[in-house]
Structure formats: structure tokens, C-alpha cells
Amino acid sequence: xxxxxxxxxxxxxxxxxxxxxxxxxxxxxxxxxxxxxxxxxxxxxxxxxxxxxxxxxxxxxxxxxxxxxxxxxxxxxxxxxxxxxxxxxxxxxxxxxxxxxxxxxxxxxxxxxxxxxxxxxxxxxxxxxxxxxxxxxxxxxxxxxxxxxxxxxxxxxxxxxxxxxxxxxxxxxxxxxxxxxxxxxxxxxxxxxxxxxxxxxxxxxxxxxxxxxxxxxxxx
DNA sequence: AAGCGGATCGTCT
DNA sequence: GACGATCCGCTTG
Numbered sequence: 001x002x003x004x005x006x007x008x009x010x011x012x013x014x015x016x017x018x019x020x021x022x023x024x025x026x027x028x029x030x031x032x033x034x035x036x037x038x039x040x041x042x043x044x045x046x047x048x049x050x051x052x053x054x055x056x057x058x059x060x061x062x063x064x065x066x067x068x069x070x071x072x073x074x075x076x077x078x079x080x081x082x083x084x085x086x087x088x089x090x091x092x093x094x095x096x097x098x099x100x101x102x103x104x105x106x107x108x109x110x111x112x113x114x115x116x117x118x119x120x121x122x123x124x125x126x127x128x129x130x131x132x133x134x135x136x137x138x139x140x141x142x143x144x145x146x147x148x149x150x151x152x153x154x155x156x157x158x159x160x161x162x163x164x165x166x167x168x169x170x171x172x173x174x175x176x177x178x179x180x181x182x183x184x185x186x187x188x189x190x191x192x193x194x195x196x197x198x199x200x201x202x203x204x205x206x207x208x209x210x211x212x213x214x215x216x217x218x219x220x
Numbered sequence: 221a222a223g224c225g226g227a228t229c230g231t232c233t
Numbered sequence: 234g235a236c237g238a239t240c241c242g243c244t245t246g
């Protein structure tokens with residue numbers, strides 16, 4: 001085992017610290033691109049490089065779940081920075097966020113897409129549906145619902161987990177990779193404040209969700 | 221290759 | 234009782 005050199009590196013990297021998340025969601029968003037989301041359950045290790053996120057600014061952001069004020073559902077976003085906010089959407093999917101800003105101030109980053117690095121077999125098994133029908137690996141984690149499913153994220157298991165605590169088994173690490181070019185666009189799937197450029201992605205990365213089509217010359 | 225609509229249920233009014 | 238920070242499959246070009 002451990003034939004994968006990437007695994008040796010990732011296994012010993014520490015979680016990003018609390019201060020990393022204790023900032024404006026827009027700053028955290030740009031810095032999260034290129035970082036690695038890690039999920040540890042027992043001996044199993046999942047890892048994927050984050051290539052697309054969205055910032056949700058808090059009570060003054062009409063598109064954010066926190067816009068309605070604190071409720072049992074969104075309470076994590078009003079707590080301290082660096083905790084998992086997981087919600088269930090459209091009767092089908094979970095989505096994974098990280099809380100930002102100090103306790104009492106809402107804010108979060110939605111993790112929308114990533115490039116699988118470790119545990120690809122496990123991710124494929126968790127996704128199960130239609131792995132080979134369209135995009136191969138791209139099908140695993142390109143989109144917030146897919147990413148959550150590939151990582152086995154559910155609200156009951158993961159909502160409120162501490163991203164800075166290694167024992168939570170869910171955290172983000174920095175392997176020194178830096179995103180070459182960051183593009184901002186409007187956020188996806190919202191109706192309010194839909195014009196704000198709060199979606200961040202790595203330019204040209206094939207694992208970005210949605211209209212990240214490859215240019216003409218797209219091979220077979 | 222791109223656009224449309226159904227599925228499905230927790231959360232808040 | 235309505236709607237949503239989505240995904241998938243089917244249809245059309």
C-alpha cells in the first residue's frame with residue numbers, strides 16, 4: 001500500500017487554522033482555491049483539490065440562508081469560523097459549506113467543485129450513478145451535490161463539524177499549490193442578488209461545474 | 221452540445 | 234403549503 005506519493009504528503013499536512021476562516025468570505029474564497037479537502041474515516045482517506053467555491057456574505061446577502069436571521073437550520077453560520085454548515089436541497093442533495101467570520105456574524109463558503117486526488121474508488125462507489133456516461137472523473141465531484149455525495153457528507157453526520165480539528169475527520173489542508181488564475185462570475189442557481197460576482201473558480205480547470213466546457217478540439 | 225422539466229423533502233410562513 | 238445555494242435523463246438541433 002501507500003504506493004501513491006500524493007498520499008504520503010497529504011496524510012501529514014495539518015488542517016488550516018481558525019484564523020484562516022476568520023475573515024471576509026470573499027477573501028477566504030480566493031484562498032480556498034487550490035487547497036485540498038480531506039475526509040478521514042477510519043483508515044479511509046479521501047482528498048480532492050478545491051477548484052470552485054461561492055461566497056455567502058451573511059445577513060446582508062439576500063441569497064444567503066442566513067439572510068432570514070438565525071434559525072436552527074442555519075445556526076452554524078452564526079457560530080465561530082471554520083465549522084461545517086451542511087444543508088439538504090431539492091429533496092435530493094446535500095451541500096457542504098465552511099463558516100466564516102467571528103461568532104455572532106454569519107458568513108460561509110459553499111464548496112462547489114473539486115478535482116479528485118485520493119480515494120477515487122470510494123468516491124465512485126458513493127456516487128454510483130452514471131460514472132461513465134458523460135465525464136468520467138469529472139462526474140465525481142463537479143458540482144456541490146456531487147462533491148458532497150462523493151465525500152459521504154450528510155447533515156446528521158457532518159453539520160457542525162470543526163474544520164480545524166483533525167479528529168473531526170473533515171478538514172482542509174495546504175500543500176503549497178497556488179491557483180494560477182482565478183476567475184469570478186455570478187453565483188449559480190439563485191434568484192436574489194444574482195448579479196454579484198461571488199463565484200470563484202480556477203481558470204480553465206476541467207473540474208469546474210456547469211459550463212466549464214473544453215474548447216473546440218475537445219478530444220474523444 | 222444545449223435546454224427543459226421531474227424528482228423529492230426539510231424548513232419556514 | 235410553497236419553494237429551494239441541484240442533478241439527471243430525455244429531447245432537439
